[in-house]
Amino acid sequence: MTDLERLCRDRGVKLTGQRRLVLDVLDAATDHPCTHEIHRRVLGRDRRIGVATVYRTLNRLVAAGIVARHVFRDGKARYERCGRAPHPHLIDLATGEIVEVDDEGLAARLEEEARRLGYRLVEYRLKLSGQRKD
Secondary structure, X not given: OOHHHHHHHHOOOOOOHHHHHHHHHHHHOOOOOEHHHXXXXXXXXXXXXXXXXXXXXXXXXXXXXXXXXXXXXXXXXXXXXXXXXXXXXXXXXXXXXXXXXXXXXXXXXXXXXXXXXXXXXXXXXXEEEEOOOO
């Protein structure tokens, strides 16, 4: 059994061929694709899968905690696989490009501050917006 199969089983999600394709697309993504972009990429491997199937699949995978949904300034839901360390996103205000920020030092400081206040940090979300310096 693969790690993906085990994860789905542990989360109560049957790993159908369609779900596997969507997860494969997200695993290969270097960006944060929206539903229609995921559908376009899935169509490259299986022309029979409709956009409604991709929507349903993403909703199920998000509910199971296998996929994360982010809504940025453009209002579109964008997706990535869960399981990575929490990390902020920097959104380029001119282009809408989403850049992942390496925040190792920031995460440690946030955990330290939570401990100081008597908490254990479970999750944090930080979205940054910026403009390129020309």
